[in-house]
Amino acid sequence: MSAGFNVEAWGPVHAIPTYHKASSGQRSAPFGTVEHPIPLIIDSDPGLDDALAIGLAAASPEIRLLAVTTVGGNADVTRCTENALRLLHVFGRDDVPVAEGAAGALLGSVVRATEVHGESGIGSTVLPPAPNAASPEGAVALIARLLEASPEPVAIAPIGPLSNVALLLRLYPRLTTKISHICLMGGSIGEGNTTASAEFNIIADPEAADVVFRSGVPITMIGLDVTHQALLDRAAARELRELGTASGRIAAELTDYALDRNLEWSGAATTAIHDAVAIAHLLVPDLVAVAPYHVAVDTTQGPARGRTVCDGLPYRLNRDGRVPNADVGIVIDRERFTRLLVDAFARLP
Amino acid sequence: MTVPRQRTPVIIDCDPGHDDALAIALALARPELDVLGITTVGGNATLANTTRNALRILALLGRPDVPVAAGSPDPLVRPIETATEVHGTSGLDGADLPEPVSAPSPEGALEFLRATLDTSPVPVTLIPVGPLTNIARLLRVYPGIASKIGAISLMGGGMVHGNWTPAAEFNIWVDPEAARIVFRSGLPITMHGLDVTHKALFGYPEIERLDAVGTRVGRVFADLMRFFVKYHVDHYGVADTPIHDAVAVAHVALPGVVTTQPYAVDVAIDGIARGMTIVDRRPMLGITPNVDVALDIDRATFADLVVGAVASYR
Numbered sequence A: 001m002s003a004g005f006n007v008e009a010w011g012p013v014h015a016i017p018t019y020h021k022a023s024s025g026q027r028s029a030p031f032g033t034v035e036h037p038i039p040l041i042i043d044s045d046p047g048l049d050d051a052l053a054i055g056l057a058a059a060s061p062e063i064r065l066l067a068v069t070t071v072g073g074n075a076d077v078t079r080c081t082e083n084a085l086r087l088l089h090v091f092g093r094d095d096v097p098v099a100e101g102a103a104g105a106l107l108g109s110v111v112r113a114t115e116v117h118g119e120s121g122i123g124s125t126v127l128p129p130a131p132n133a134a135s136p137e138g139a140v141a142l143i144a145r146l147l148e149a150s151p152e153p154v155a156i157a158p159i160g161p162l163s164n165v166a167l168l169l170r171l172y173p174r175l176t177t178k179i180s181h182i183c184l185m186g187g188s189i190g191e192g193n194t195t196a197s198a199e200f201n202i203i204a205d206p207e208a209a210d211v212v213f214r215s216g217v218p219i220t221m222i223g224l225d226v227t228h229q230a231l232l233d234r235a236a237a238r239e240l241r242e243l244g245t246a247s248g249r250i251a252a253e254l255t256d257y258a259l260d261r262n263l264e265w266s267g268a269a270t271t272a273i274h275d276a277v278a279i280a281h282l283l284v285p286d287l288v289a290v291a292p293y294h295v296a297v298d299t300t301q302g303p304a305r306g307r308t309v310c311d312g313l314p315y316r317l318n319r320d321g322r323v324p325n326a327d328v329g330i331v332i333d334r335e336r337f338t339r340l341l342v343d344a345f346a347r348l349p
Numbered sequence B: 001m002t003v004p005r006q007r008t009p010v011i012i013d014c015d016p017g018h019d020d021a022l023a024i025a026l027a028l029a030r031p032e033l034d035v036l037g038i039t040t041v042g043g044n045a046t047l048a049n050t051t052r053n054a055l056r057i058l059a060l061l062g063r064p065d066v067p068v069a070a071g072s073p074d075p076l077v078r079p080i081e082t083a084t085e086v087h088g089t090s091g092l093d094g095a096d097l098p099e100p101v102s103a104p105s106p107e108g109a110l111e112f113l114r115a116t117l118d119t120s121p122v123p124v125t126l127i128p129v130g131p132l133t134n135i136a137r138l139l140r141v142y143p144g145i146a147s148k149i150g151a152i153s154l155m156g157g158g159m160v161h162g163n164w165t166p167a168a169e170f171n172i173w174v175d176p177e178a179a180r181i182v183f184r185s186g187l188p189i190t191m192h193g194l195d196v197t198h199k200a201l202f203g204y205p206e207i208e209r210l211d212a213v214g215t216r217v218g219r220v221f222a223d224l225m226r227f228f229v230k231y232h233v234d235h236y237g238v239a240d241t242p243i244h245d246a247v248a249v250a251h252v253a254l255p256g257v258v259t260t261q262p263y264a265v266d267v268a269i270d271g272i273a274r275g276m277t278i279v280d281r282r283p284m285l286g287i288t289p290n291v292d293v294a295l296d297i298d299r300a301t302f303a304d305l306v307v308g309a310v311a312s313y314r
Helices: A048-059 A077-090 A139-149 A163-171 A173-178 A206-213 A234-241 A246-266 A274-283 A314-319 A334-346 B018-029 B047-061 B109-119 B133-141 B143-148 B170-174 B176-183 B204-212 B216-236 B244-253 B299-311
Strands: A038-044 A063-070 A098-100 A154-158 A179-185 A219-222 A231-233 A270-272 A288-297 A308-311 A326-332 B008-014 B033-040 B068-070 B124-128 B149-155 B189-192 B258-267 B277-280 B291-297
Touching: A038 A048, A038 A139, A038 A274, A048 A063, A048 A077, A048 A246, A048 A274, A048 A334, A063 A077, A063 A139, A063 A274, A077 A098, A077 A246, A098 A139, A139 A154, A139 A163, A139 A173, A154 A163, A154 A274, A163 A173, A163 A206, A173 A179, A179 A274, A206 A288, A219 A274, A219 A288, A231 A234, A231 A246, A231 A334, A234 A246, A234 A334, A246 A270, A246 A334, A274 A288, A274 A326, A274 A334, A326 A334, B008 B018, B008 B109, B008 B244, B018 B033, B018 B047, B018 B216, B018 B244, B018 B299, B033 B047, B033 B109, B033 B244, B047 B068, B047 B216, B068 B109, B109 B133, B109 B143, B124 B133, B124 B244, B133 B143, B133 B176, B143 B149, B149 B244, B170 B176, B176 B258, B189 B244, B189 B258, B204 B216, B204 B299, B216 B299, B244 B258, B244 B291, B244 B299, B291 B299
Parallel strands: A038 A063, A038 A154, A063 A098, A154 A179, A179 A219, A219 A326, B008 B033, B008 B124, B033 B068, B124 B149, B149 B189, B189 B291
Antiparallel strands: A231 A270, A288 A308, A288 A326, B258 B277, B258 B291
16 A cells, blocks of 8 residues: 555544554455546446545546446435436536436435535536436336447446446346456445435445445445545635536535534534545545445444444454455545546636 | 441442352442341352352351341342353352351342331432342332332443344343333333443453452452453453442442443343444434443543452451
8 A cells, every 4th residue: 555544544534442443454356447437337326525536537537437327315316316317417528328217215215415415416616508318217217228339347436326336236146257356435334324324325225235245246345444544624615616627616516515504513624525435436546545344234224224334353253154245435535635636627618 | 438427338240150159248348338148049050059158158258147048039120040151059169258157138139128228218229230029129119119229330331332142241131021120110220231340350460469368358359360360361362350239339339430421221122133222322212221330440440449359347
């Protein structure tokens, strides 16, 4: 791991008892290079931080962005779809197909985070209309078709609730071998955010998350433990604005909106760009330190519903007959992350 | 530290247990506390063993006058799960403890608790350091007695992490339904979970101090700790071992030695997070706290307290 990692700083949300830390491990997620870009589908509910994540992917030659599919989450799915189309248009990527997916959770509940992201999902920002419409086949069929057609396995970055990905895994089990990796934003080893124990993307569809974590597909979980270290502040927003481009201005507006909310609620002068960390991990081999954990999802109706229960303790895993099923993000170099984002947006129109 | 005018009456509800043994030794050594009795529960070991162990500890400490009453062998709803891999088959392996010189009270823990609380002129502080079965039973069977409980200083839970499972600490894991009853009771509760007990550590230096006491009591506790520390070395790769249960006693004896914060706490009773204490620390929501959650204790202060207690027995 490169300089800049401080594994001792692990546990920003809550001090993890020493012996509960898994040892930091080798990443299992593939990553793209300019010579061999990683084929990627983003499944998203844009979303303030989703917008920055999509921009990061759209701007990066290390990623071959095959599609953006949408899911109800931060806002209504129809809003999310429109946002995805318009964001890609602003980013100069009308070539990337968009398809709309699940409006709510597998079991039917609809959980929204409009108090964070605004009713529209993208704060008070107004985006210019996009020339394209969403692909009529829908998210799950589009992902299936792209996986089928791809000569090499494709990575999926789900950065919203996992409803679409769970449906894909259940409807097209034979295609799981065409998924190289699921690099998802969701969950936490430590505390939650939507509830004391659960992170938003997981509690929005715990049963779907359960399907994904049990699937056997290689997974990286980018949870709150690491995303709460991936922080932008006013200075970063200013840098984005000073790029002088439409993309830079929009990224700055979205960041400022999130900063305003955070200041109002907690007095914090920073905002976590959760979703962009999942994309960054597929771009930069040594930006995010991960550790192997067994992750299980609480699907009860009790107070821990939607919690990702993470076990990294070898003795206990052995006792319970479990093996790690995910790399879990634990540390990120905040400064490098900020540079990665700003540099990416500097390449966008 | 000045001795209060009136000693705080306490009942220790426990499942000894290595750290329970130190908790009992600490409680009986502190002039601030008036130990009205010890009730036992199935947990670290079977009820028969935890009761016998309580009596053996009292024999060792020369305090067979302290009443012991055996409580529930099983959790409220579930079958018992013991921690013999941590504490040995007896529940207190590793040292040469004397045989009991007293017998448990024939009435049992539930009646002992009710009668003792009922006759106490002042509210009594309960110090449950095992599964919360006896306390939940008491609250459900004799709800009127709650007014005689001054406070509950318990060992159990953790803010985010467990030990027995990744989500659950052992005491809560064994009887999550009982824990939920206690946490939702509205009584003043201080929860000494893994957050604080993992700062109340005994390793080899503390064992040396116990050896250096030079008495039989000192030697027995040093041997007990050698056994307990070895488990932690073998399973977690660290010698520093939390003396969980003694922290709940220290908090009652010396208010202020443990730092706490009020938070809202609930218990998960099923699923993968069964036995997890969910502590809501999100400040922006204005949730009403129901528990003082212990966060911090100074290791050196704690060690001085416990070693000092052991050294006070002749």
